[in-house]
Amino acid sequence: MLRAALIGFSSTGKTTLFQLMTSAHEAPRGRGDVTLGISRVPDARLDALTAMYNPRKHVPATVEFTDLAAAAHAASGAQALLDVAAYRNADALVHVVRAFRSPAVPHPSGTIDPARDVQAMEAELILADLGVAERRLERLEKDLKKTRSPELEKERDLLQRCRQALEDGTPLRALEITSDDVRRLRGFQLLSAKPLLLVINLDEADVPAIGSSVERAADQTGLGGLLAHAATGAVALCATIELEISRLEPADAAAFLGDLGLTESGLDRVIRASYDLLGYISFFTVGEDECRAWSIARGTSAQLAAGEIHSDIERGFIRAEVVPYDALVARGSMHACREHGEVRLEGKDYVVQDGDIINFRFAT
Ligand SMILES: Nc1nc2c(ncn2[C@@H]2O[C@H](COP(=O)(O)OP(=O)(O)OP(=O)(O)O)[C@@H](O)[C@H]2O)c(=O)[nH]1
Ligand SMILES: [Mg+2]
Missing domain, CATH: 3.10.20.30 (Beta-grasp domain)
Structure with a gap:
């Protein structure tokens, strides 16, 4: 199962998005606490197979989302939170970026500036990885003084390359590395190496003009040129509107989406983007007992x-x-x-x- 962790500065809409994705209507369990929720991957093909077989049970593919209380803007706070296993174990990170204005919800930095927040979060991920790379390199140098090992030397060369990239401000997901090197790095669970999905949390008032267009959202929110290298993928939505829509009857939901000029719900778009991000595909097993979708890497x-x-x-x-x-x-x-x-x-x-x-x- 695909595991995605929601990250972002405080009050950006992480928990709202989490509720949307997992239909979890209860509040998260307190500060610093990890909340897990399962999201069912919508798939018209599974619906069609279910209609064909009329099985006792049908099981969609799932994505597990993790929500955590806010990462404070202070570097120390964010660093401590980024160390949480839920982030480290995730297959992908979903950065919820605030573009909604709402004076009722104060922004820790005082102003709404998605580009600044995207860059600041990237800096946090890079800083966290730099710490991991440096600690490992220290150990490696010591070990290599005692014993010569070609494998350890390869690891050292790779980590030196990573450290250089990080010092230059380049996230590790932007490095071109071989599959052997991917394997060497896997155990370190480096955050900037993980696929990153940006969710631009739009203001209600901007939805009619922007719709689901990531390009328009990026232009309007000043993210512009940043998008291409700051993330692996991006989705634009208004979490509060989407949450409202998700609680309507299907026919009403479709009408509401139509009024806003949207053809697909935010939930569908985030799930699909997460799948694309990881290069996941689905295969199916069918029968009268069960029709089921399974996710695997392409x-x-x-x-x-x-x-x-x-x-x-x-x-x-x-x-x-x-x-x-x-x-x-x-x-x-x-x-x-x-x-x-x-x-x-x-x-x-x-x-x-x-x-x-x-x-x-x-x-x-
Ligand atoms: N106007 C508007 N308000 C939103 C939107 N998304 C979230 N909010 C509001 O912003 C506040 C914070 O939302 P949360 O979803 O709790 O944000 P969070 O990132 O989980 O916050 P922390 O966990 O405290 O960091 C709530 O009052 C939400 O209703 C949005 O798209 N538009
Ligand atoms: Mg929250």
Whole structure:
């Protein structure tokens, strides 16, 4: 399951967004406390499969969101909070940036300035990573004096490269590194290396003019040129309006969205952007018992995909029976697909495609 952590300065709308994403209507559990919530990934394909199979249960893919009380503007406060395991363990960070004005909600810096906040948060992430890199380098130098190890030398070279980038103010997500180096860095859980989604939390009054256009939002809020290198992806929405809409009946929600010139809810947009950010795709398992969506990284092999379901299926993997989603919908049933030779038998190295419907054959 994809894990995303909400970060941001105080009163930017993190908890409002969290409630929107997870439909958690209760208040978070006090300061410094980590709140976890599960968000169901909307997917029209799963809805169609569910209509076809009428299963006892249907299970969408999920994203787990983490919300934490505010990171104070003071560097020390933010640094302490950034050390929290929930941030370090996350697959992606979602930075909620305040663009709404509301004089009723004071901004810790006194003014509303999304570009300043984006840069300040980036600086916090970089500072936190610099600390980790420096501590590790110190250890490595000591160890390398005692023993020569090619692997440790590679790690030292890599970390020196990282330290240089960080000192230059470059987040590690902007570095081009090999997959071996990605593996070497994984254990350090470096924050600036994680994919970052910016959520520009718009003012209610700006929604009709901006709609869901990230470009217009960036222009209007002074984020302009910053966007391209400050984040991996961005979404513009007004969290309070979206939360209101999410609590309406579907027909009313659609009408409200339409009035604002929006075609897709903020929830859908944030989830989809998170998926894109990580290069995640979905495959499906179907049957009368259960229709279910599974998320995997693009490029995952059939055998590893099987492991998402159960380690026994991965271990005993024999073959994957695969039908593309479009073929199943066009034929109307698995049986018809079989008759037309559209069920393929794939081996363990087959790269699973978005929308594949898979039946794994395995030995126990
Ligand atoms: N006008 C307006 N107010 C908003 C919006 N989003 C959040 N707020 C308000 O801003 C205040 C803070 O929102 P929260 O969601 O609690 O912000 P937070 O980032 O979780 O705050 P901390 O956890 O205290 O750092 C609340 O009063 C919200 O109702 C928005 O899009 N527009
Ligand atoms: Mg909060």
